[in-house]
Amino acid sequence: MAEPEPKPERYTGETLPAWSLPAAASAEIGIGVEWPERVTREWALGGSTGAGIRVCILDSGIQPDHRLVGEVEGAVALRKTDEGEIVVEDDTEGDLCGHGTACAGIVRSLAPDCRLFSVRVLGAGFKGSGAVLLEGLRWAIGQGFDVINMSLSTTKKQFSGLLHELADSAYFRRTVLVASAHNMPVESYPWRFSSVISVGSHEEKDPLTFFYNPSPPVEFFARGVNVEVAWIGSATVRSSGNSFATPHMSGICALILAKHPELTPFQLKSVLYLIASNVGGAP
Amino acid sequence: MTENLQAAVSAGVMSAESEHRALLQSIVEVARGIFSARASSIFLHDEAADELVFEAVAGEGSDSLVGMRFPSSKGIAGWTLVTRQPLVIEDLKQDPRFSREQAESTGYVPEAMMSVPLLHDERALGVLQVLDRSPEIEFSLGQMELLGLFANQAAIALDLLQRARHARAVLAESGSDAGVIARVASALEELDEEQREPVLRLLGALDDVLRADVSF
Numbered sequence: 001m002a003e004p005e006p007k008p009e010r011y012t013g014e015t016l017p018a019w020s021l022p023a024a025a026s027a028e029i030g031i032g033v034e035w036p037e038r039v040t041r042e043w044a045l046g047g048s049t050g051a052g053i054r055v056c057i058l059d060s061g062i063q064p065d066h067r068l069v070g071e072v073e074g075a076v077a078l079r080k081t082d083e084g085e086i087v088v089e090d091d092t093e094g095d096l097c098g099h100g101t102a103c104a105g106i107v108r109s110l111a112p113d114c115r116l117f118s119v120r121v122l123g124a125g126f127k128g129s130g131a132v133l134l135e136g137l138r139w140a141i142g143q144g145f146d147v148i149n150m151s152l153s154t155t156k157k158q159f160s161g162l163l164h165e166l167a168d169s170a171y172f173r174r175t176v177l178v179a180s181a182h183n184m185p186v187e188s189y190p191w192r193f194s195s196v197i198s199v200g201s202h203e204e205k206d207p208l209t210f211f212y213n214p215s216p217p218v219e220f221f222a223r224g225v226n227v228e229v230a231w232i233g234s235a236t237v238r239s240s241g242n243s244f245a246t247p248h249m250s251g252i253c254a255l256i257l258a259k260h261p262e263l264t265p266f267q268l269k270s271v272l273y274l275i276a277s278n279v280g281g282a283p
Numbered sequence: 284m285t286e287n288l289q290a291a292v293s294a295g296v297m298s299a300e301s302e303h304r305a306l307l308q309s310i311v312e313v314a315r316g317i318f319s320a321r322a323s324s325i326f327l328h329d330e331a332a333d334e335l336v337f338e339a340v341a342g343e344g345s346d347s348l349v350g351m352r353f354p355s356s357k358g359i360a361g362w363t364l365v366t367r368q369p370l371v372i373e374d375l376k377q378d379p380r381f382s383r384e385q386a387e388s389t390g391y392v393p394e395a396m397m398s399v400p401l402l403h404d405e406r407a408l409g410v411l412q413v414l415d416r417s418p419e420i421e422f423s424l425g426q427m428e429l430l431g432l433f434a435n436q437a438a439i440a441l442d443l444l445q446r447a448r449h450a451r452a453v454l455a456e457s458g459s460d461a462g463v464i465a466r467v468a469s470a471l472e473e474l475d476e477e478q479r480e481p482v483l484r485l486l487g488a489l490d491d492v493l494r495a496d497v498s499f
Contacts, residue, residue: 060362097362099370122365126355126407127333129365152366155405180368184431186402188367203424226422231372240371240422 007144007174007261039274041208050111050254052261056145057107057247058136059100059152061091061120068105068230069116077120078136080128086135096123098232102239103149103247105230110207110251111258117145121152130154134162137190141170146257149250150179150196151243153188163190171195171265176257178250180242181218192217197253197269201225201245210249212276220272222248300451303444307339310437311411315341317429319417322391324348325401325437326360327409327444335360335410338441343391343414359398360410367407369399369430371422399430401438408441 021029036043064072077091095101104116121136122129133154140148148170154163167190170177179191181200191198194216201224202211211221224245231237256271257263263271274280307325315323322342326335333355337348356365363370373395393414401409411434420426454465471482 096357097359098372099359099362099366122362123356125333126328126361126365127330129356152368155367155402155407157405182367183369183427184399184402184434186367187405201424201427225424237375238373240427241369243366243368243370 007146039271039280041275041280044271044275045252045255045259048111048255048259050114050251050258053111053114053146053254053258054117054144055107055111055114055147055149055250055254056117056119056140056143057100057103058119058121058133058140058148058150059103060097060122061093061095061100062104062116062118063095063101063230063232063234066101066105066230066234068108068236069101070108070112072104072116072118075118075120076139077123078132078139080124080132084128086128086132088135088139091118091120093120093123095232096120098237099151099243101232102229102237102244103151103250106207106227106244106247107149107251107254110248111254114251114254114258117143130156130159134159134166137163137166137170141166141173141175144173145175147176147178147250147253149247150177150190151246153180153182153191155186155188157187160189164193166190167193167195174264176253176265176268178246178253180246183242195265197249197265197272199224199242199246199249201240201242207248208252209277210252210272211278212273219269220249220276221245222252224248300444300447303440303447304339306440307437307444308341310433310440311339311341314411314413314430314433314437317433318397318413318426319420320413321393321415323411323413325409325411325441326364327441328355328364328407335364338409338444347390359396360412363398363400363410364407367400367402369397369427369434371397371427371430373418373422397426397430399434401434401441403438403442408438408445411437 061077062069062072062075064075075091076088078086078088080086100118107114108116119136119140121132124132133152167177177190177196179196179198181191181198182188183200190196198217198219200218200221202221203225204223207223209223213219213221222245224242225240227239227244228236229239229244253268256268311323311325320342322340322344324337325339327338329336334352335355337351340348355361359370375394375396395415397413397416399411400407401411454462471479474482
């Protein structure tokens with residue numbers, strides 16, 4: 001897996017205290033008005049191919065040679081040893097289920113020039129899967145990916161605090177977490193945290209159509225019904241579920257970040273809101 | 284011991300294993316009927332073995348699959364259990380690897396699958412699947428909601444089954460003392476109101492004696 005890469009910076013921050021802003025320093029954080037008077041889709045992502053944006057699929061692995069996925073630049077798997085330690089190893093097994101390949105294919109279809117990576121957190125059994133998910137996410141955040149696609153969740157309250165800390169640390173490190181919302185009446189994480197971009201499904205066909213939900217916790221609805229996706233065995237299947245809406249949103253994030261690499265997760269979410277199909281929408 | 288005795292009383296009054304199985308069976312039968320599907324299954328997660336077990340099957344495979352086991356994070360059922368996310372896929376015939384593995388283990392190769400986790404409180408108890416639903420109706424979010432409603436019902440049934448099994452296991456391990464309590468509770472449960480009243484008076488008197496003894 002490649003070394004973490006520095007994010008584009010507006011200012012270094014080195015001369016500023018971390019928790020306050022002296023009067024003389026306010027000029028250093030001047031951002032200027034680089035956003036147009038009206039943020040449009042054309043401004044946000046028009047012409048973008050997601051070039052250079054590093055997208056991590058935290059899932060069941062990715063079949064590396066699938067025609068709809070293309071190049072996968074790195075793949076690791078998390079495994080629990082007999083001593084109970086969780087280790088990160090190069091993944092040679094690809095995809096154990098098909099779902100990770102499907103997500104990768106969706107991201108690729110929207111952002112053809114993005115860079116795809118796989119972190120497999122499934123396959124080591126159900127027992128301990130919450131701890132493996134946590135470690136997988138921690139590892140992925142440490143790699144400095146621009147976008148992490150998480151079509152999964154846990155219902156275990158014991159993990160919610162740690163997941164919350166990880167989600168916040170990703171937010172402050174400029175890694176965007178895109179997580180599937182639950183469509184069942186249960187408490188689950190991390191999609192409920194405000195530092196992530198949570199995604200549910202809509203039934204429309206256009207992969208770039210997405211809606212802002214004025215009644216969170218689910219913040220956005222993306223295409224998630226009857227989607228043709230890549231599957232293991234070099235196949236394709238038709239699929240439905242929030243877990244397929246999520247990579248649509250990840251792909252859209254990659255498009256915007258490729259064109260506007262300076263955006264923080266807060267700013268990115270603001271852009272998503274402004275160009276949502278039910279808000280500003282149009283071109 | 285208190286917990287064991289409570290479990291013993293529970294075992295005495297709870298429905299039998301066969302009744303819980305009948306409940307699960309009726310859920311998969313109705314799920315199959317509602318979606319006009321070829322088959323529907325409920326898998327229970329066996330925590331001790333960390334495996335998924337076919338607990339109830341309607342339609343294709345109903346005579347051979349119950350009791351069959353496979354690793355808890357394998358395949359689409361495993362993905363559903365671990366991620367706790369529902370998943371619908373169709374046109375599976377194009378996937379030779381999936382087909383071969385599925386055929387080897389179950390003898391039946393579905394072309395379409397709806398898979399939903401069975402969640403109760405914090406726990407993921409198992410998975411409900413509906414195979415080869417009628418292709419005449421295009422899948423919609425409304426059907427996903429219906430599947431979720433069925434999953435809630437199945438999760439409650441599965442929770443009851445697990446509690447009953449646990450109570451019976453405790454009873455089996457705790458020997459004759461708890462057995463007496465369980466038999467008394469079970470016999471009492473079966474009495475009609477007229478017969479029950481004198482027995483309850485007798486048990487009430489026994490309760491008074493025991494409490495009095497403790498206070499001395």
